[in-house]
Amino acid sequence: MKHDRPKISDVARLAGVSTATVSRALSAPERVSEETRAAVQQAVEATGYRLNLAARNLRHRRTGGIVALVPNLANPFFSQILSGIASVLGPAGYNLLIADTRTADAQTLLDYAEPSRADGLIILDGTLPATALQGRVPVVEACEWVPGLPAPRVKIDNRAAAGLAIGHLADLGHRRIGHVAGPRGNVLTEARLSGTAEALAARGLPFPEEHLYPGDFSLDSGREAARIWLDQPAATRPTALFLASDAMACGFIGEVQRHGLRVPGDLSVVGFDDIELVAHISPPLTTIRQPRTEIGRAAAERMLACLKGETREADTVLPVELILRASTGPAPA
Amino acid sequence: MKHDRPKISDVARLAGVSTATVSRALSAPERVSEETRAAVQQAVEATGYRLNLAARNLRHRRTGGIVALVPNLANPFFSQILSGIASVLGPAGYNLLIADTRTADAQTLLDYAEPSRADGLIILDGTLPATALQGRVPVVEACEWVPGLPAPRVKIDNRAAAGLAIGHLADLGHRRIGHVAGPRGNVLTEARLSGTAEALAARGLPFPEEHLYPGDFSLDSGREAARIWLDQPAATRPTALFLASDAMACGFIGEVQRHGLRVPGDLSVVGFDDIELVAHISPPLTTIRQPRTEIGRAAAERMLACLKGETREADTVLPVELILRASTGPAPA
DNA sequence: ACCGATTATGTAATCGGTTACATAAACGAT
DNA sequence: ATCGTTTATGTAACCGATTACATAATCGGT
Known part of the structure; x- marks a missing residue:
């Protein structure tokens, strides 16, 4: 035996x-x-x-693994990107390691950037310290990015996306359009916020401070924003809102409906992401679709190219799309 | 230099x-x-x-990694379990590899069960071939399980959960209660279905064939079930439905609302899972909560115990909870 | 029949640590 | 002063593959 x-x-x-x-x-x-x-x-x-892979890897000085650093694994938005990454990495012979940047401490994350642990790093979290990740293994950034970290990026045009949303609402006749932003300091928040401000300005529409609501992408923060909105005088508060995430849009809509208001009769809402469920809530949500699986795929392909030694500097920018559903309608008279 | x-x-x-x-x-x-x-x-x-980790691992004959085999990484249900797994594995010094069993081919999956690739396997997919996974590395099954594969399991009492749902609907006075099942052959489907049948029988309520609708856990299949239900004569079709997933419940509700019917006025609905969003749809969904993060945690802890050589035979059964919201109401008169 | 080129295979170093075993020094007890 | 014990460190084998280099065999050409 x-x-x-x-x-x-x-x-x-x-x-x-x-x-x-x-x-x-x-x-x-x-x-x-x-x-x-x-x-x-x-x-x-x-x-x-x-x-025995450990033996081969030692000899080859590679690990056959790519690490994805995710801010929040429980968030369906990220899991779909991961799915895209996995679909490319698997067939290419790499395996996918995943680390949640919230639950792991700094030292652990640093360890992931070790060549003996992973051959490459895909970063989905823009809040990581740039210096710690420098010069170890190849890095690709997807969705979010770390300012100052020179790495290929796969992203969408957030500014243009905001323009699509605002344009749609303006075309429906809305004059007071508000925005619920993401967490302060996040690169996506800033891009969507400034895109919103620009698009409103380009149409000569006002964007007073009280029409900008704080948020953090979460459901609860959307509900919180709705409470603020509900407390504002109906005569001056926005008749339409563009929210920086679908989750917030769901929270927002749920809360205003609970107070007896109707979407889109009393208020039009545009979300961001197009997560699967929002097509089936009531009303189905008008939103900006991010090609999440495609983002993941592109990031993984970019990584594979890096590992082959190809160094292309330019960022990959994927197209977004305005998905028209039933949460937006003409401005009330 | x-x-x-x-x-x-x-x-x-x-x-x-x-x-x-x-x-x-x-x-x-x-x-x-x-x-x-x-x-x-x-x-x-x-x-x-x-x-250099590769060198240490070679010598120690271990890899420091645990693989999770997920049927669908894009599904938020699983990502939350993964999050629980990651939160335990990280601090314990293990890293988490993830493979999507749909995108990976059989040979690749088999490779994951190699001791030189991972120290353990957490299986979240009950449709894998039991024999291929035998006798290589320690295995823990979570949520779903592979019949005939002798491994510690972390699960919920699906049968009892179905009893909770049916009991609630019966208490509201419903006499015709239907069920939308998951995919045929899935162990969860069978457990929830037989739990439903038993609970109905225990209360002397009928469960004719036409009150059982096929599904596959997906949103679309829920909508499909709704179409069937809508086509049935109002006098004999169920006044209440228990669906084996929240995603199906969303699809179902969306479809019946589109046809002008009201939930819970015309129809009561109970879902399964309590994914985050369903608290915010309209109406907020009454559902069975599975402690997803906890399931992930427990599975990871079970795995760590296995690796330390502890062999406990009994399954870990985590409690479910009926979350009462607004999608259920008294039976129509 | 001889020689350079090609092909198939073996020998042994190497990847970068860990650890069993050996050795030497220091210590305490009688 | 002697001996057993403990403590600190070095030597070298080992984990399990890959591969540069060496060697032997085969082949075609003159």
């Missing part, structure tokens, strides 16, 4: 060749003779031999 | 000791003298030495 796992030398002995030949037979079959190949093949099957 | 990464022998030379001493100074400080420890520490800092 063989209690231990067979190693390459066991196969070699059984096949009557050297370990070097076995190694070649397995990883470069064209370099050994027909008969040897068959003998090795047979010995592999007889012993049930399976390659 | 040091182009190469420093290795342990570089540190040893600089500190004037052997590599063995350096190794001990770093991983078992109490086994070296005070002075040596300081000298090594200094040499480590001077060289910028960082441990």
